Amino acid sequence: MTATLIDGKAFAALIREKVATHVARIKEAQGVTPGLAVVLVGDDPASEVYVRSKGKQTVEAGMNSFEHKLPVDTTQEALLELIETLNADPSVHGILVQLPLPSHLDESLVINAIDPAKDVDGFHISNVGLLATGQKSMVPCTPLGCVMMLRDQLGDLSGKDAVVIGRSNIVGKPMAQLLLRESCTVTIAHSRTKDLPEVVKRADIVVAAVGRANFVQGDWIKPGATVIDVGINRIPAPERGEGKSRLVGDVDFAAAKEVAGAITPVPGGVGPMTIACLLANTLTACCRAHGLAEPD
Ligand code: NDP
Numbered sequence: 156m157t158a159t160l161i162d163g164k165a166f167a168a169l170i171r172e173k174v175a176t177h178v179a180r181i182k183e184a185q186g187v188t189p190g191l192a193v194v195l196v197g198d199d200p201a202s203e204v205y206v207r208s209k210g211k212q213t214v215e216a217g218m219n220s221f222e223h224k225l226p227v228d229t230t231q232e233a234l235l236e237l238i239e240t241l242n243a244d245p246s247v248h249g250i251l252v253q254l255p256l257p258s259h260l261d262e263s264l265v266i267n268a269i270d271p272a273k274d275v276d277g278f279h280i281s282n283v284g285l286l287a288t289g290q291k292s293m294v295p296c297t298p299l300g301c302v303m304m305l306r307d308q309l310g311d312l313s314g315k316d317a318v319v320i321g322r323s324n325i326v327g328k329p330m331a332q333l334l335l336r337e338s339c340t341v342t343i344a345h346s347r348t349k350d351l352p353e354v355v356k357r358a359d360i361v362v363a364a365v366g367r368a369n370f371v372q373g374d375w376i377k378p379g380a381t382v383i384d385v386g387i388n389r390i391p392a393p394e395r396g397e398g399k400s401r402l403v404g405d406v407d408f409a410a411a412k413e414v415a416g417a418i419t420p421v422p423g424g425v426g427p428m429t430i431a432c433l434l435a436n437t438l439t440a441c442c443r444a445h446g447l448a449e450p451d
Contacts, residue, residue, distance in 0.1 A: 157413060161383075163424040167300075171216055174450070182217065189218040189441035191250075191433070192223060192244075193253060195224050196257055212431075225237070228257075248444055249433075249441075250270070277295035278324065278325065283324070297330075298333050301383045301385065305383065313337065313338035313339070314338065315340070316358050317341050317342070319331045319334065320348075320405070323364065327343060339360065352375040355371065356376070359377070364405065365405045368388035369403055369407040370407075372411075374410070380415050383425065384406040384418070384420075384424060386403075386405025387422075387426065406421075
């Protein structure tokens with residue numbers, strides 16, 4: 156059996172289109188343009204690529220993009236001052252601080268300085284608490300994209316056995332909260348989990364967010380399960396030429412696709428959905444700020 160490929164790229168394009176249509180409507184009817192401010196400290200090449208891509212897609216959706224590139228030696232005080240300015244700016248509806256920050260900066264202090272209503276990454280402690288207590292919040296983009304793909308693929312998720320591998324604050328934990336909200340029976344696995352293959356084998360839904368290339372083996376997967384691969388790992392690819400590399404996920408895709416019912420590829424799965432959900436969150440934040448109907 157070969158699994159259905161979950162096409163995150165195509166799904167993300169649909170979301171972006173819906174966002175752009177809604178943005179055009181509120182611009183026309185209300186004269187409001189959603190704005191996203193992205194803050195990048197330092198010159199990490201991977202972060203620069205993400206920030207560029209976010210800015211480009213924001214503009215393509217008809218929204219305003221405000222990029223703030225700060226030097227690597229930016230002080231905590233200066234960064235907090237910028238966040239205060241963005242919090243107070245009515246043309247900015249979403250604020251995203253690109254992580255990781257240089258080590259002299261206190262990530263949680265910085266994230267919690269963002270106005271929770273503008274926290275489009277959903278990492279502010281208020282949004283984390285609201286999500287955990289089942290209240291309206293800003294939902295982290297990567298897990299939001301994962302749950303959208305799962306609902307699209309499987310319909311009602313209630314009663315499904317879901318295993319999330321990874322317990323980070325940005326992926327694993329909010330992913331588990333969202334699956335719980337969908338009435339799944341959720342297990343969170345991590346580096347201390349005993350007999351991980353057996354844990355994964357009972358899952359109807361597997362979400363891998365580990366950060367280790369090809370870690371989840373094909374024979375761990377229950378036949379017919381849906382596999383969402385969050386991992387982005389760069390590995391050497393000598394077959395493409397000397398010094399070349401390629402991206403792979405946390406799941407051994409070639410083996411897993413022979414067992415799973417459906418699976419996301421890497422690249423082209425979760426990645427594009429994350430940015431599409433960021434645009435959707437920015438639009439939602441803008442609608443809430445102006446008392447407008449939220450997009451569905
Ligand atoms: P973290 O490093 O913060 O977390 C990794 C998690 O994996 C930890 O909870 C860790 O457990 C667990 N883990 C590590 N080794 C094992 C093991 N041997 N068995 C079981 N669990 C293990 O990573 P992130 O959550 O930030 O990211 C995970 C992956 O997702 C990365 O590849 C990242 O690049 C990717 N990513 C992709 C995004 C996208 O848009 N597609 C967005 C964000 C991340 P413990 O807590 O016990 O240490």
